Amino acid sequence: MSKIRAAITAVGGFVPERVLSNKDIEKMVETSDAWIKSRTGISERRLLEPGQPTSFMAIRAAQDMLKNHNVSPEDIELIIFSTVTPDMLFPSTACIVQDAIGATNAWGYDLIAACSGFVFALTTGVQFIESGKHKKVLVIGADKMSSITDYSDRNNCILFGDGAACVLLEPSQDENGVMDSILHIDGKGGKYLYMLGGGSLNPPTHETVDKKMHYIFQDGQPVFKAATKGMADVSAEIMEKNGLTADDIKYLVPHQANMRIITATASRMGVGMEKVMVNIHKYGNTTTATIPLCLYEYCKEGKIQKGDNLIISSFGAGYTWGAIWVKWSI
Numbered sequence: 001m002s003k004i005r006a007a008i009t010a011v012g013g014f015v016p017e018r019v020l021s022n023k024d025i026e027k028m029v030e031t032s033d034a035w036i037k038s039r040t041g042i043s044e045r046r047l048l049e050p051g052q053p054t055s056f057m058a059i060r061a062a063q064d065m066l067k068n069h070n071v072s073p074e075d076i077e078l079i080i081f082s083t084v085t086p087d088m089l090f091p092s093t094a095c096i097v098q099d100a101i102g103a104t105n106a107w108g109y110d111l112i113a114a115c116s117g118f119v120f121a122l123t124t125g126v127q128f129i130e131s132g133k134h135k136k137v138l139v140i141g142a143d144k145m146s147s148i149t150d151y152s153d154r155n156n157c158i159l160f161g162d163g164a165a166c167v168l169l170e171p172s173q174d175e176n177g178v179m180d181s182i183l184h185i186d187g188k189g190g191k192y193l194y195m196l197g198g199g200s201l202n203p204p205t206h207e208t209v210d211k212k213m214h215y216i217f218q219d220g221q222p223v224f225k226a227a228t229k230g231m232a233d234v235s236a237e238i239m240e241k242n243g244l245t246a247d248d249i250k251y252l253v254p255h256q257a258n259m260r261i262i263t264a265t266a267s268r269m270g271v272g273m274e275k276v277m278v279n280i281h282k283y284g285n286t287t288t289a290t291i292p293l294c295l296y297e298y299c300k301e302g303k304i305q306k307g308d309n310l311i312i313s314s315f316g317a318g319y320t321w322g323a324i325w326v327k328w329s330i
């Protein structure tokens with residue numbers, strides 16, 4: 001029996017309307033539009049309104065996918081929901097989305113791998129298609145980073161934004177699809193990027209709130225160094241493993257944490273910046289949503305065609321990192 005390959009057959013996305021520009025942030029902390037642009041590549045980001053949870057965006061992204069690709073929600077068999085900002089610790093946000101979109105025959109769960117969440121979730125979803133267990137798997141990446149960002153901390157508040165996007169996986173009908181993946185974790189990196197409060201280690205108390213333990217903590221420089229090396233290494237590794245050269249690649253689809261990390265990864269792969277998907281300038285770091293939002297927008301704009309080789313690459317808290325080779329199927 002020939003091997004079943006998984007293919008991305010549909011995409012959807014959603015970003016909130018409210019824009020937080022660098023000029024707006026200049027009024028909140030001591031920083032400047034010029035510093036933020038030159039050190040990160042970010043000009044603005046989108047923020048969800050208070051009271052609207054992560055699922056608000058994810059439901060809209062999924063509905064966008066269902067409508068534009070003519071997919072019936074009852075046909076979805078599994079929902080894998082990647083996020084570090086679930087609506088609540090439980091029930092899972094996968095359950096909330098399943099109910100809202102009418103995916104009455106699906107099971108599902110949440111998955112945490114921070115900025116590598118979508119790469120880990122996509123690879124996980126692929127296994128359910130390749131094994132023959134399921135025929136339609138919805139993989140969602142969504143984060144409301146504004147809900148865990150301290151807007152008085154200039155080291156972090158400049159970086160993050162809110163967004164959601166999703167892909168549908170189905171058995172491939174041709175030679176295209178998700179070809180290979182390489183994933184890594186290293187818990188030694190945990191001390192540089194984390195949120196201390198709210199879990200079983202530090203359940204919420206007045207003290208955890210006073211000490212700002214429910215916000216992202218990041219020691220930027222070690223994370224920057226590890227991300228630059230990790231993303232570049234794993235991207236080069238997946239190309240070498242599969243005998244791919246820069247000429248074979250239509251697009252690098254990197255996680256959008258910092259434009260300088262993206263440039264370093266592209267340079268290591270030998271691809272020019274015209275072959276790199278970028279949305280950091282307008283959305284900032286939307287954590288698990290950066291990569292599917294890139295896929296969604298470039299697909300919608302007709303910039304990717306069936307058969308194009310994409311290298312998806314990520315690095316995030318944990319540390320978590322990885323790369324996926326995709327031959328585009330839409």
Ligand SMILES: CC(C)(COP(=O)(O)OP(=O)(O)OC[C@H]1O[C@@H](n2cnc3c(N)ncnc32)[C@H](O)[C@@H]1OP(=O)(O)O)[C@@H](O)C(=O)NCCC(=O)NCCS
Nearest residue numbers: 031032035039154155158220221223224227257258315316
């Ligand atoms: C956060 C980050 C943008 C900071 O950029 P950087 O070039 O490393 O800046 P540094 O931390 O070295 O700080 C340089 C100076 O700028 C200052 N600075 C920091 N944030 C600033 C801001 N928003 N505006 C102006 N100055 C700022 C620092 O205080 C420091 O001043 P000092 O030299 O007087 O101490 C960068 O480290 C980064 O992108 N890290 C990785 C982020 C990431 O990828 N996170 C997600 C997981 S992948």
